[in-house]
Amino acid sequence: MKPLLSAHNLVKQFPVQAGPFEPKRILTAVAGIDLELYPGETLGLAGESGCGKSTVARLLTGLIPASSGSISFDGKDLASLDAAGTARFRKEVQMIFQDPFSSLNPRMRVAEIIGEPLAIHGIGTPAERRDRVASLATRVGLAPDHLQRFPHEFSGGQRQRIGIARALAVAPRLIIADEPVSALDLSIQAQIINLLQDLKAELGLGFLFITHDLSVLRHLSDRVAIMYLGRIVETGSREAVLDRLLHPYTEVLLSAIPRIDGGKERRVIARGELPSPLAPPSGCPFHTRCPYAKPVCASDPPPLEEKEPGHWAACHFSKEIYRSQR
Amino acid sequence: MAALLEISGLSTRFNLPGGELRAVEGVDLTLEAGETLALVGESGCGKSMTAASIIRLVPPPGRIVSGSIRFKGVDLLQLPEDQMRNVRGNRIAMVFQDPMTSLNPVFTIGNQIAEGLRIHRGLSKEKAEAEAVTMLSLVGIPAPRERLKDYPHQLSGGMRQRVMIAMALTCRPELVIADEPTTALDVTIQAQILELLDRLKEETGMGLILITHNLGIVAERAHRTAIMYAGQIVEMAPTAELFANPLHPYTRGLLASLPEKAKPGERLATIAGSVPDLKKEFAGCPFRERCPICEERCATHQPGMKEAGPGHQVRCLMAP
Numbered sequence: 001m002k003p004l005l006s007a008h009n010l011v012k013q014f015p016v017q018a019g020p021f022e023p024k025r026i027l028t029a030v031a032g033i034d035l036e037l038y039p040g041e042t043l044g045l046a047g048e049s050g051c052g053k054s055t056v057a058r059l060l061t062g063l064i065p066a067s068s069g070s071i072s073f074d075g076k077d078l079a080s081l082d083a084a085g086t087a088r089f090r091k092e093v094q095m096i097f098q099d100p101f102s103s104l105n106p107r108m109r110v111a112e113i114i115g116e117p118l119a120i121h122g123i124g125t126p127a128e129r130r131d132r133v134a135s136l137a138t139r140v141g142l143a144p145d146h147l148q149r150f151p152h153e154f155s156g157g158q159r160q161r162i163g164i165a166r167a168l169a170v171a172p173r174l175i176i177a178d179e180p181v182s183a184l185d186l187s188i189q190a191q192i193i194n195l196l197q198d199l200k201a202e203l204g205l206g207f208l209f210i211t212h213d214l215s216v217l218r219h220l221s222d223r224v225a226i227m228y229l230g231r232i233v234e235t236g237s238r239e240a241v242l243d244r245l246l247h248p249y250t251e252v253l254l255s256a257i258p259r260i261d262g263g264k265e266r267r268v269i270a271r272g273e274l275p276s277p278l279a280p281p282s283g284c285p286f287h288t289r290c291p292y293a294k295p296v297c298a299s300d301p302p303p304l305e306e307k308e309p310g311h312w313a314a315c316h317f318s319k320e321i322y323r324s325q326r
Numbered sequence: 327m328a329a330l331l332e333i334s335g336l337s338t339r340f341n342l343p344g345g346e347l348r349a350v351e352g353v354d355l356t357l358e359a360g361e362t363l364a365l366v367g368e369s370g371c372g373k374s375m376t377a378a379s380i381i382r383l384v385p386p387p388g389r390i391v392s393g394s395i396r397f398k399g400v401d402l403l404q405l406p407e408d409q410m411r412n413v414r415g416n417r418i419a420m421v422f423q424d425p426m427t428s429l430n431p432v433f434t435i436g437n438q439i440a441e442g443l444r445i446h447r448g449l450s451k452e453k454a455e456a457e458a459v460t461m462l463s464l465v466g467i468p469a470p471r472e473r474l475k476d477y478p479h480q481l482s483g484g485m486r487q488r489v490m491i492a493m494a495l496t497c498r499p500e501l502v503i504a505d506e507p508t509t510a511l512d513v514t515i516q517a518q519i520l521e522l523l524d525r526l527k528e529e530t531g532m533g534l535i536l537i538t539h540n541l542g543i544v545a546e547r548a549h550r551t552a553i554m555y556a557g558q559i560v561e562m563a564p565t566a567e568l569f570a571n572p573l574h575p576y577t578r579g580l581l582a583s584l585p586e587k588a589k590p591g592e593r594l595a596t597i598a599g600s601v602p603d604l605k606k607e608f609a610g611c612p613f614r615e616r617c618p619i620c621e622e623r624c625a626t627h628q629p630g631m632k633e634a635g636p637g638h639q640v641r642c643l644m645a646p
């Protein structure tokens with residue numbers, strides 16, 4: 001199958017300045033990544049705060065331009081799309097945000113919020129749009145009388161439902177969801193996860209699902225990619241990455257998660273703090289914290305290599321990690 | 327011997343335009359020295375206001391309307407404010423979710439830690455500074471002497487949280503209340519901080535109230551766990567017992583809804599509906615509208631706490 005959306009050697013740099021008299025510096029938020037997204041499939045993207053997940057999401061949806069590298073939609077370079085192609089991209093790739101509180105316009109009624117993308121894309125007559133909005137609202141579990149209310153009258157879970165209905169309005173094929181359940185309470189999280197799963201099954205949607213909750217990642221992903229300091233350090237099928245991991249950072253990340261069945265004994269603790277993306281370490285970006293680091297790691301950056309079929313990792317010592325895991 | 331902390335019948339309310347909001351409603355709790363008690367529940371269920379009530383820092387228009395909070399036998403609610411100030415920071419310390427809001431941005435780290443030592447323990451400037459260095463290295467801050475000159479914004483989130491913990495511990499408190507101390511942190515840093523709190527607890531024998539909504543943290547760290555819903559404790563038990571034998575429908579629902587309880591891709595169990603409005607007085611059980619086993623009497627009878635086993639209490643009319 002052909003990917004619907006793919007990124008090749010994608011880089012995003014931001015100029016930053018700590019204060020008015022400080023020098024301008026370059027922050028590399030995304031440092032050359034490759035990704036492929038397919039309809040009907042969920043790629044889970046995980047990593048710690050500041051590693052570049054949201055920047056990847058904003059690049060892939062065209063919200064911000066890349067510094068270098070390319071993005072292809074349906075096999076065609078995004079930069080070379082004509083007006084009709086761009087309109088189709090804007091329609092078929094939709095985004096759901098982490099914070100349902102700030103991502104909805106407070107002055108619009110729910111019906112207008114959900115129907116806005118239809119109006120923007122000029123889809124249907126006003127009456128048809130009204131019907132579509134009503135059926136979308138029902139589909140995501142909102143009541144008909146919710147449609148005339150404003151966002152502040154809703155709970156976090158309900159606002160996330162509104163955001164999902166809005167994303168679905170123009171019948172997208174791919175949804176980029178940036179931590180859509182992180183801000184929700186435990187009992188509401190499960191409701192929204194089920195909704196997203198149902199939509200995937202019913203509509204054959206593809207997902208890029210960004211999360212830092214590894215149990216959510218395991219539950220929803222077909223494939224998984226783990227990011228560290230702007231790079232993908234490991235990627236492959238869910239089972240490959242989560243059960244037969246080949247990168248020390250994945251090991252540290254997975255074992256750090258507090259588990260209800262008690263994982264404390266197996267915990268591998270990373271030393272020190274996350275390095276700043278303004279001054280990433282030389283060689284392997286993880287070498288300052290890696291429990292397996294050897295001198296070569298400080299000088300030679302390990303390439304992302306296919307270590308077993310479909311399972312990629314960027315580590316000089318994946319073989320040893322492999323052995324220590326089994 | 328008296329327990330380290332014994333809360334009984336604690337109620338805290340906010341007088342709001344739309345009515346009186348019952349943030350904490352008849353909470354009973356005890357904590358022994360050296361014990362970790364987890365306080366768990368969804369946002370708004372009253373965890374932070376329970377903590378704020380213990381140190382008597384409920385923000386207006388909130389106020390404690392009834393109950394007693396005995397700390398080593400002395401009711402804190404009856405103490406004059408100057409004595410309470412001495413308890414706060416000296417014998418009971420708080421660690422908050424967001425260290426930036428509790429660190430003063432215009433003073434150096436060294437200043438802030440040393441201040442507490444000078445006020446509460448009457449140390450000289452030099453002694454206080456030496457002690458600050460000791461505390462910072464205790465919480466795992468590298469090059470602590472140099473760090474004393476740093477301002478809070480120069481530190482990463484994990485470092486700031488360590489500084490907060492160092493400050494909280496400078497006066498060797500007997501009780502530490504940590505309100506979601508790791509929620510804003512990444513999992514690898516969270517693991518470091520929780521490890522640190524456990525180690526310090528073992529070394530000093532302090533009691534710890536750990537407020538969190540992360541059930542994984544609870545399972546790994548807490549001796550006992552109290553589940554809160556709508557301002558009340560609805561179930562309390564030794565942690566292992568609570569996970570093995572949850573009795574309240576809300577506790578059961580929470581545990582069942584965790585993604586790790588389902589196979590990948592399977593539907594998760596859910597709790598229908600959302601939390602009730604705390605400005606309305608409940609005629610019956612506050613969980614009634616979401617409860618899968620609710621009966622007619624649940625609409626009219628408020629369930630009281632029942633003893634369900636050794637140290638296991640539950641607030642449900644249907645519980646055994």
Ligand SMILES: Nc1ncnc2c1ncn2[C@@H]1O[C@H](COP(=O)(O)OP(=O)(O)OP(=O)(O)O)[C@@H](O)[C@H]1O
Pocket residue numbers: 014015016027028029047048049050051052053054055056212277
């Ligand atoms: N507009 C911007 N200007 C400058 N720096 C930025 C900008 N946007 C992002 N960054 C920086 O780029 C890096 C990656 O940020 P990004 O928001 O993608 O992280 P993330 O992985 O989504 O983190 P989180 O888990 O906290 O959401 C961070 O160091 C961030 O501070």
Ligand SMILES: Nc1ncnc2c1ncn2[C@@H]1O[C@H](COP(=O)(O)OP(=O)(O)O)[C@@H](O)[C@H]1O
Pocket residue numbers: 340342347348349350367368369370371372373374375376385386387388604
């Ligand atoms: N300053 C305040 N003014 C009005 N209501 C408040 C204030 N602080 C807390 N509350 C209310 O008290 C209840 C309990 O709050 P809190 O203890 O902070 O919950 P938790 O810590 O469990 O998330 C909530 O309904 C909250 O909205």
Ligand code: SF4
Pocket residue numbers: 247248249284285286287288290291292293294297302314315316317318
């Ligand atoms: S290359 Fe070296 S430092 Fe990097 S992850 Fe592998 S072992 Fe660790």
Ligand code: SF4
Pocket residue numbers: 574575576611612613614615617618619620621624629641642643644645
């Ligand atoms: S008292 Fe009734 S409504 Fe409340 S939790 Fe028990 S069964 Fe459910």
Ligand SMILES: [Mg+2]
Pocket residue numbers: 053054055178
């Ligand atoms: Mg983000």
Ligand SMILES: [Mg+2]
Pocket residue numbers: 373374505
């Ligand atoms: Mg709170």
